[in-house]
Amino acid sequence: MTVRVIIEAAGRAGLSAEQVRQVADGHPAVLAHLERADARGLIVGAAPALGHDPDERAQFRASVFDPVANRGVELRGTLDRPEQARVLPSAYRPNPRPQELRAAAAILRADGRFPAGDQVLIYQQMPPLADRENPDGTTTRRPTLGVYDPAGALRHRIVAVDVAAGEVDWSPAGVSVTMHPGDCESHLPEGVESLRDRGGPDQVRLRVVDGDTELWNLIVVRPRASVPHDPGDGSGVELRQVRHRGRLVLRQAHVPILNVQYEEDGVTFRDWQNQETRFSATGADPVGWGWRVCTRPPRTILERPGGDVGDFQGVAFHYADGELRIVSELAAGWYRYVSEWRLADDGTIRPRFGFAGVRNPRTCMRHRHHVYWRFDFDVEGAANDVVEQFDDTGSTIPQPLPIVREVARRRRHPARFWQVTDGSSGRGYQIHPGEHDNTADPYGVSDLWFLRHHPAELYDGNPGTDNRAMLNRFVDGEAIGATNVVVWYAGHFRHDQNAPDDHQGHIVGPDLIPVS
Structure with a gap:
């Protein structure tokens, strides 16, 4: 008899990313800590319910991050009363989201130092961030990108992009520049503009x-x-x-x-x-x-x-x-x-x-x-x-x-x-x-x-x-x-x-x- 593989979309207890954004927008302590007027532009993610068998009263934790101020908070509450969540300062820095990477790539391509040629490729690098510490103690969030130029003297470059200011740092501090002189892998990476989430159930x-x-x-x-x-x-x-x-x-x-x-x-x-x-x-x-x-x-x-x-x-x-x-x-x-x-x-x-x-x-x-x-x-x-x-x-x-x-x-x-x-x-x-x-x-x-x-x-x-x-x-x-x-x-x-x-x-x- 033939074995059947059956899949069905399944619901998930917790808050969606949009619900987390709404909680943040209506929570005075969140906006006060991040010094923002509203929640637009904040990076938020979904907050699954915690525990073995969560119900509508289960606990949740959610991260809310401001990429401009480079600061974040954590919300801790229960699903039945999310508006009463506690707000705690957080040192967590989320990795760049796809939209942020595409914005950084557009700034990079517009930079006068960007190499010419149809074969030049922008891809995601390691580490994902090269934040800059400022004299006043604040830090500036800067996603990193890789530039692959097969015809260039340097085939690979690591750059950091300040998306808020529209600036590119071609020699970011704190990013290792130790590189092997050649390429070992035959596979070309996919450009950051190419991979897009097409939806579907979680x-x-x-x-x-x-x-x-x-x-x-x-x-x-x-x-x-x-x-x-x-x-x-x-x-x-x-x-x-x-x-x-x-x-x-x-x-x-x-x-x-x-x-x-x-x-x-x-x-x-x-x-x-x-x-x-x-x-x-x-x-x-x-x-x-x-x-x-x-x-x-x-x-x-x-x-x-x-x-x-x-x-x-x-x-x-x-x-x-x-x-x-x-x-x-x-x-x-x-x-x-x-x-x-x-x-x-x-x-x-x-x-x-x-x-x-x-x-x-x-x-x-x-x-x-x-x-x-x-x-x-x-x-x-x-x-x-x-x-x-x-x-x-x-x-x-x-x-x-x-x-x-x-x-x-x-x-x-x-x-x-x-x-x-x-x-x-x-x-x-x-x-x-x-x-x-x-x-x-x-x-x-x-x-x-x-x-x-x-x-x-x-x-x-x-x-x-x-x-x-x-x-x-x-x-x-x-x-x-x-x-x-x-x-x-x-x-x-x-x-x-x-x-x-x-x-x-x-x-x-x-x-x-x-x-x-």
């Missing part, structure tokens, strides 16, 4: 049905709407309320943290995962743009040449040989990432993350990617989780070692795998490291974290200047036996373009194997 209800049997039922969130955001930089394709054969197994699964560190000069980046880019996907769009059920396997930058090409942006689904693939391609500056989940009929879940890039000299330099999944296991409900480590002791039947307090762990001998199960039923999942997941260097910090669930620990806050994952700040000795447990799992990949290995496909990720 999330869908996905069902995989075999005859009369429902194998999978879950919510899938597009990268553009994934949490955490504002503060936070998205998390790729996000899964929620994941049920296998009617049983809840995961409340939430996503990648809230993605870091890069260069070996030669120590430059680091915290990459964003809410910018969807194009890839190839053939099939139907039953709920509108951004969601495609494919008739053949989708092809991302890892499977096809040509860089940012294809006819689709969003999330693609493809079922074959007993497994459903959920795929999206992301852009962060010159990086391209593949966010993927593989759901097998038997309940096995294979999270996967792929690494690639488009033409830029920085990609020629040796660097390490660190990707951090967050798994909120809720097998048989939120409470009563049991965490165990299984070591290689030489026995054919490894013995479990209970983990009863919050801890960070490395993937190294004798540890073989870890397990999270329900204390009553014994059902749950084993976490088996992927073949290419490696183990953390000092910058990568660790490989796994076992933490007690707290709604505010969705994002590490990134308080450091080196963008390092700050998950150890959550390890404070709390008991995790018979509680609600969250597992963070890190994969580490070293990209050396000059010495490629057999794994130059750049895919990492563990296998989550069901225990029944």
